[in-house]
Amino acid sequence: MKSRPLIAALAVSLAGLLCGFAIPSTPKIAAPIVVTAAPTYDALAGLHGGERFAQGAQLLRIEEGQSEPLVNGFYSTADASVSFDASRVLFAGKQSATAPWQIWELTLASHSVRPVISSTNDLVRPLYLPDDRLVYAQREPGGFRMQTAKLDGSSVLPLTYMPASAIPSAVLRDGRILFQSGYPLNAGEIPELYLVYSDGSGLESYRCDHGTARWGGTQLESGDVVFTHGTTLARFTSPLAAESPIPSPSATFTGVIAETASGEWLVSAKIGNASHFALNLWKPEASNFQPVFHVDGKDVVDPVLLAPRAVPNRHPSALHDWTTANLLALDARQSRTGPLDQTPSMVQLETQDVTGHAILLGRAPVESDGSFFVKVPGNQPLRFALLDAKGTILRQEQGWFWSRGGEQRICVGCHTGPERAPENRVPAVLVRTTTPVDLSVASRSSTTGGN
Numbered sequence: 001m002k003s004r005p006l007i008a009a010l011a012v013s014l015a016g017l018l019c020g021f022a023i024p025s026t027p028k029i030a031a032p033i034v035v036t037a038a039p040t041y042d043a044l045a046g047l048h049g050g051e052r053f054a055q056g057a058q059l060l061r062i063e064e065g066q067s068e069p070l071v072n073g074f075y076s077t078a079d080a081s082v083s084f085d086a087s088r089v090l091f092a093g094k095q096s097a098t099a100p101w102q103i104w105e106l107t108l109a110s111h112s113v114r115p116v117i118s119s120t121n122d123l124v125r126p127l128y129l130p131d132d133r134l135v136y137a138q139r140e141p142g143g144f145r146m147q148t149a150k151l152d153g154s155s156v157l158p159l160t161y162m163p164a165s166a167i168p169s170a171v172l173r174d175g176r177i178l179f180q181s182g183y184p185l186n187a188g189e190i191p192e193l194y195l196v197y198s199d200g201s202g203l204e205s206y207r208c209d210h211g212t213a214r215w216g217g218t219q220l221e222s223g224d225v226v227f228t229h230g231t232t233l234a235r236f237t238s239p240l241a242a243e244s245p246i247p248s249p250s251a252t253f254t255g256v257i258a259e260t261a262s263g264e265w266l267v268s269a270k271i272g273n274a275s276h277f278a279l280n281l282w283k284p285e286a287s288n289f290q291p292v293f294h295v296d297g298k299d300v301v302d303p304v305l306l307a308p309r310a311v312p313n314r315h316p317s318a319l320h321d322w323t324t325a326n327l328l329a330l331d332a333r334q335s336r337t338g339p340l341d342q343t344p345s346m347v348q349l350e351t352q353d354v355t356g357h358a359i360l361l362g363r364a365p366v367e368s369d370g371s372f373f374v375k376v377p378g379n380q381p382l383r384f385a386l387l388d389a390k391g392t393i394l395r396q397e398q399g400w401f402w403s404r405g406g407e408q409r410i411c412v413g414c415h416t417g418p419e420r421a422p423e424n425r426v427p428a429v430l431v432r433t434t435t436p437v438d439l440s441v442a443s444r445s446s447t448t449g450g451n
Helices: 002-019 428-432
Strands: 033-038 058-063 066-069 076-081 087-093 100-109 112-117 123-129 133-140 145-151 166-173 178-183 192-197 215-219 225-228 233-235 243-244 250-258 265-270 278-282 291-295 299-305 324-329 344-353 358-365 372-377 381-389 393-396 409-410
Touching: 033 291, 076 299, 100 123, 112 123, 112 133, 112 358, 123 166, 133 166, 145 166, 166 215, 178 215, 178 233, 192 215, 215 250, 225 250, 265 299, 278 299, 344 372, 358 372, 372 428
Parallel strands: 058 076, 076 123, 250 299, 324 409
Antiparallel strands: 033 058, 033 299, 058 066, 076 087, 087 100, 100 112, 123 133, 133 145, 166 178, 178 192, 215 225, 225 233, 233 243, 250 265, 265 278, 278 291, 324 372, 344 358, 344 381, 381 393
């Protein structure tokens, strides 16, 4: 009789080894966890139009060290997003090895699964939005484009309006969508984090201290956004114009974290000589990780908690029914790299054709205080350059951006950063005229005002 506990313990240990993960001394976490387990994982493949899970993947539900498939009947499942009341889960699923990724929704109480969005192209990375909508990425020639739709699959709206790949990363509490793309936008391959509203307006970089690859943004309860450079972690904090480093144990990170109710982080990381990512619990600034879950021969990535969370703010769209947008610059002399030594004489606007070549749309005057007001084409790539009186370029945007048709937008300066507040004064261009210079069509572009 005394040997039974030993036999039971050996049986549990053997079961743990057969399943590929260790059960003993698993940290206690208040809510179940969903992760994606895959033989290979490339966090940045989507930015080049590639496949992140080249050898397939499976969503697993983990509770108290035990795991089970979240859904059955699929060749591959990934990209879990938990509804705000924690009753449903959006995910990307492939029904066969040759089928495209599509968007599905699981109802946890009934274990029922229904299709949400279907296409002949891959659909990945779904995230819940307020008002029963979702955002996701659809594969198109040249990369992935972001779209939103209702949860019944209707009212599909494109969010990105240039060929650059864009992959949703998180929906912030203020209602904006945090996404990953290359820097310079539509012209580079360094992973960077950007923001856009759920109607495609208000595009901007999260911060303007570009140059180092960063991805996998997640918003914490504090409002900070945490991301990775690969072997380090960093954060964006509201009062600061640049990122702040997060001291952490030596590891390679996937980027996506989940914050527990106790304030600890679930982190996917490769530690030491490990060849695959495993799930760990970490109290920020602690010297060590606590192992939570691993699967032999597989990467365990993208943790998400099966727990209720706050509903983000709903963004009420202010777009007009126009094909153009109005853009007002308060002082084009200002920039994150410092103000220009001289006031530019003109601003030049370009767009791109279908092959990616720049097309000149026209030029508009810049006032003595650096302000200008222009009408631009909506829903297509745009790029500004500042010129002197002889037409020499003084400063030019490195990448491209877009404005939605019907958008009316004001910027402080040229790439000054979203953390900078404007001065309390009326810009000289609006004292002179409230009619924007029309640069919306190349043949009509002008250096004078008027519609």
